[in-house]
Amino acid sequence: MKGLRRAAPLSVVYAFMDAVRWRPHAESATPRRDRPIGLYVLEAGGCEGCFMEIESLAGSAFALEQAGFVCVSDPEDADWLLLTGAVTRVCAEMVDRVWRAMPPGRSLIAVGACAVDGGPFPAGYATLGGLQALTPVRRSIPGCPPSPQDILDALQELARL
Amino acid sequence: MTGMGRLIRGGERLALSHYRLEAAQWAEMLSAPGPTLPLVSCWVDERSASVLVLEGDRPLLASTPVEDRRYLAPSSRFPGAEWGERVGYDLYGVEAMEARGNGAPALDEGGWTSTWPLSGQPAPAAGGLRPLAGSHLLRPEQTGLSGPLEFSFEVHRGAIRTVEICAGGAHRGVVSRLLGKTPEEAMPLVSRMTAGGFVAHPLAFARAVAQARGLLPGPGIRDVWMILLEIERMSIHLLDMARTARGVDAQLLATHCDHAREAIARACSEQGVSRRLMDMVTCDGFCDGLEIVPLAQAVHATMQPRLAALEELQRVFAPRLKGFAVLDTRLAARFAVGGVTGRASGRGTDMRRREAGMRLEALRTTGSSQGDARARDGLRLSEIRDSLRLLERILGSIGLDDDEPAPDRTGEGIGVVEGARGDVWYWVRLKDGRIENLHVRDPGVSLIPVLESMLRGYPVSRVPAALGSIGLSPSGIAQ
Numbered sequence: 001m002k003g004l005r006r007a008a009p010l011s012v013v014y015a016f017m018d019a020v021r022w023r024p025h026a027e028s029a030t031p032r033r034d035r036p037i038g039l040y041v042l043e044a045g046g047c048e049g050c051f052m053e054i055e056s057l058a059g060s061a062f063a064l065e066q067a068g069f070v071c072v073s074d075p076e077d078a079d080w081l082l083l084t085g086a087v088t089r090v091c092a093e094m095v096d097r098v099w100r101a102m103p104p105g106r107s108l109i110a111v112g113a114c115a116v117d118g119g120p121f122p123a124g125y126a127t128l129g130g131l132q133a134l135t136p137v138r139r140s141i142p143g144c145p146p147s148p149q150d151i152l153d154a155l156q157e158l159a160r161l
Numbered sequence: 162m163t164g165m166g167r168l169i170r171g172g173e174r175l176a177l178s179h180y181r182l183e184a185a186q187w188a189e190m191l192s193a194p195g196p197t198l199p200l201v202s203c204w205v206d207e208r209s210a211s212v213l214v215l216e217g218d219r220p221l222l223a224s225t226p227v228e229d230r231r232y233l234a235p236s237s238r239f240p241g242a243e244w245g246e247r248v249g250y251d252l253y254g255v256e257a258m259e260a261r262g263n264g265a266p267a268l269d270e271g272g273w274t275s276t277w278p279l280s281g282q283p284a285p286a287a288g289g290l291r292p293l294a295g296s297h298l299l300r301p302e303q304t305g306l307s308g309p310l311e312f313s314f315e316v317h318r319g320a321i322r323t324v325e326i327c328a329g330g331a332h333r334g335v336v337s338r339l340l341g342k343t344p345e346e347a348m349p350l351v352s353r354m355t356a357g358g359f360v361a362h363p364l365a366f367a368r369a370v371a372q373a374r375g376l377l378p379g380p381g382i383r384d385v386w387m388i389l390l391e392i393e394r395m396s397i398h399l400l401d402m403a404r405t406a407r408g409v410d411a412q413l414l415a416t417h418c419d420h421a422r423e424a425i426a427r428a429c430s431e432q433g434v435s436r437r438l439m440d441m442v443t444c445d446g447f448c449d450g451l452e453i454v455p456l457a458q459a460v461h462a463t464m465q466p467r468l469a470a471l472e473e474l475q476r477v478f479a480p481r482l483k484g485f486a487v488l489d490t491r492l493a494a495r496f497a498v499g500g501v502t503g504r505a506s507g508r509g510t511d512m513r514r515r516e517a518g519m520r521l522e523a524l525r526t527t528g529s530s531q532g533d534a535r536a537r538d539g540l541r542l543s544e545i546r547d548s549l550r551l552l553e554r555i556l557g558s559i560g561l562d563d564d565e566p567a568p569d570r571t572g573e574g575i576g577v578v579e580g581a582r583g584d585v586w587y588w589v590r591l592k593d594g595r596i597e598n599l600h601v602r603d604p605g606v607s608l609i610p611v612l613e614s615m616l617r618g619y620p621v622s623r624v625p626a627a628l629g630s631i632g633l634s635p636s637g638i639a640q
Contacts, residue, residue, distance in 0.1 A: 015470050019416045048307035048636045049356035060416040061423035089272035090329040125278035126334045
């Protein structure tokens with residue numbers, strides 16, 4: 001078996017065994033919840049770096065679901081809106097539309113420097129300069145971009161509040 | 162030299178590859194007999210309209226003055242110029258005469274603070290977002306892309322017939338923010354142009370600035386830049402492969418791509434640099450503290466053992482991608498589509514091949530030219546193998562000298578980089594050490610005019626999967 005593992009996988013079965021072996025585990029104790037917190041991710045006009053790091057977090061290299069979160073594709077299923085990017089003026093309508101589609105009890109979290117105050121893209125003819133132009137930003141995750149682990153740690157911290 | 166190239170060179174030479182044509186010369190160039198040179202980009206401001214074309218693998222830039230806020234549309238000869246003309250109208254209110262297409266806004270969807278915001282005399286904003294035509298919409302949050310790009314379609318019996326793209330949501334006015342800055346002041350913003358090119362964009366900018374300053378980076382810097390670019394290429398190819406795989410429910414392949422991409426990011430982080438290599442490139446080299454040899458070795462050691470599994474899985478799932486979202490060979494050539502998408506459709510352009518110091522023997526990829534998602538995905542994996550081979554070659558002879566001469570200092574420069582998603586171009590003009598004018602061309606721009614052909618006949622529900630297989634960066638397209 002040791003020899004098999006060392007060799008490059010030559011079949012889908014070996015590849016599947018590899019994927020299982022790599023499966024990440026939540027490192028810290030996760031508080032029990034009735035159901036996972038639904039995350040809806042929205043890019044509103046940045047470099048896309050923060051969005052891609054959340055995409056990595058939602059992929060198979062991180063234990064997002066074991067940590068008590070699940071990414072959803074419909075805002076009606078979401079508890080938290082994770083917003084990335086500087087919020088262009090064209091995207092403001094999209095942010096509002098998605099926010100209104102979320103059920104009561106929703107939360108808004110700015111991920112990355114742009115989403116808070118625009119970062120390197122402050123207010124201009126095409127940009128609002130981050131969420132703070134629309135609403136007070138109470139929950140945010142700093143970084144440019146924050147790593148998937150940073151984002152996961154911050155989400156767990158926010159979930160404990 | 163082609164007829165069109167000869168006519169361009171008949172203009173007043175402004176810089177190494179830049180010629181100014183009077184209106185009559187411009188018109189003659191646009192109606193020149195013989196083949197049309199491949200158009201890389203078209204851009205317009207209040208003073209001039211420009212086209213950047215390729216003669217062989219060499220860039221040739223032609224500009225003509227804008228008179229009375231009008232100019233003869235280059236799209237009358239170069240169909241791919243239409244996007245640049247529409248952007249020019251949205252930003253400056255400059256009108257393209259005899260243009261192709263319907264002239265619909267490219268960026269200004271109505272939410273800006275003013276109309277023609279970069280012109281000397283901006284007009285009041287119309288107010289409210291422009292309603293989109295088309296019977297079906299794909300909202301920006303539904304495309305599966307990393308950024309906000311909106312699509313509207315005419316659909317007949319469940320199949321897409323026409324496509325309109327609105328990129329205004331991703332427009333941040335980056336170029337206007339860069340004007341007046343020194344290249345060094347501009348670099349942090351250029352480094353955040355798009356996450357699909359955290360290395361490629363600043364590197365193309367650095368090359369343009371170096372040419373404008375009459376400088377030639379030494380072989381050591383050149384090799385560091387090449388290594389950074391190949392690491393980014395592997396990472397972005399894995400991202401696009403994972404998205405493509407998820408689009409056809411090939412979750413196991415996507416899982417392996419996810420893990421490989423994350424392993425590269427961690428290898429970078431463990432070597433003390435940013436996970437996605439952001440802020441590594443500077444105008445005259447690379448950031449302090451970068452130890453390129455251990456970084457390249459770590460990434461190579463991380464990625465090499467994963468290739469066999471990726472290749473095996475790709476063989477298993479490739480039939481699901483066969484014949485999906487095909488880019489016709491003739492269209493790829495007509496619109497000078499670059500990168501993996503262009504090469505998978507038979508276009509052989511890879512700007513790395515013209516770089517001084519390139520270890521050409523490492524670039525061995527020859528893939529299918531069927532133009533479908535399977536060809537693109539196969540090419541990505543093949544290019545990852547090339548990247549690893551290139552890292553080996555560079556590490557074996559890092560800093561090897563060559564005889565490339567430094568260019569003359571003209572205050573203008575053109576820089577190009579073969580990024581993971583295609584050829585990234587920067588044109589920059591400096592005055593008193595500051596950026597007087599600038600143009601950025603992301604490879605996604607050349608995909609805009611061919612998307613309709615690639616998506617035609619599919620239901621709207623298949624569009625995200627098709628887009629994932631193409632590798633589009635909305636932030637790069639709209640800036």
